[in-house]
Amino acid sequence: MTQIAPSIVDFLPFRLSAVIVFFRSLPGVPLAPEGKSKRKSCQLAVDGQIFNFRSCFRCYLREMRILIVEDNLVLADKIAAALRQTDHAVDMVHDGEDALNLVLQETFDLLILDLSLPGLDGIEILKTVRARQINLPVMILTARGNLDERVAGLDAGADDYMVKPFELSELEARARALLRRNIGKRNPYITVGKLSFNSVDRSVTIDGQPVSLTPRERGVLEILLLNISQVISKEKIALHLFGFDDEASVKSIELYISRLRKKIASGDVEVRTIRGLGYMIDE
DSSP states (O other): OEEEESSGGGGTTOOOOSEEEEEEEOTTSOOOOTTTOSSOEEEEEETTEEEEESSOOOSSOOSSEEEEEOSOHHHHHHHHHHHHTTTOEEEEEOSHHHHHHHHHHSOOSEEEEOSSOSSSOHHHHHHHHHHTTOOOOEEEEESOOSHHHHHHHHHTTOSEEEESSOOHHHHHHHHHHHHHHHHTTSOOEEEETTEEEETTTOOEEETTEEOOOOHHHHHHHHHHHTTTTSOBOHHHHHHHHOOTTOEEEHHHHHHHHHHHHHHTGGGTOOEEEETTTEEEEOO
């Protein structure tokens, strides 16, 4: 059975008791081999029942979350792969209307925006974002390169403007600059007990000494610290840690929690189990 869901919010009543698997495909259409699907969204299998999202996104945020809006799937994948190397969470959409709906529903730290999009032009997306006073750095990435077009994009509210073709290294550097600028508006350090977490480089220290964590152990700690004194379910942790093509079981979350507790035990930080609900760290 397949159900169509406009938003991850539709899944809040569900308890994901078994395995979470993300695939990419057209909504309501059987999975196509990679490269044959012209438009991608994501599909969620829960206990044998299939649900499709109209937009590709995760329900839970990471500290540096980037949205790429680009209708060239090959180019979008290359940009996403480069940015993921720096441990950012990267989501992609390929249609203008889907992109605008996602930006209005979710929170991102950076938007990389093509202009010539199906459904809705990138300039219209940008104007709507600024009209809603959404604090979101926007980098335009487009083949429209004459002076009048660059001026129009910047006047519409873009923070940066890159013309195709481009070098990935330059795009990464410009993205880092925009992220740093946005981070500078808030304190990047979260401190609980003797433990300190730097949300910029995601480093962890106890009494000033570095703590060695695996990427997924760090991801568990991050989501708990970013939601201090709130109960976070295993399902939300799984959606935070694993990508669309990964397979994750609830038991693996329990293993990461167990390892994390041992590594931060000397920091006067307790990861509490709230039976039947999830985990939390108290302030």
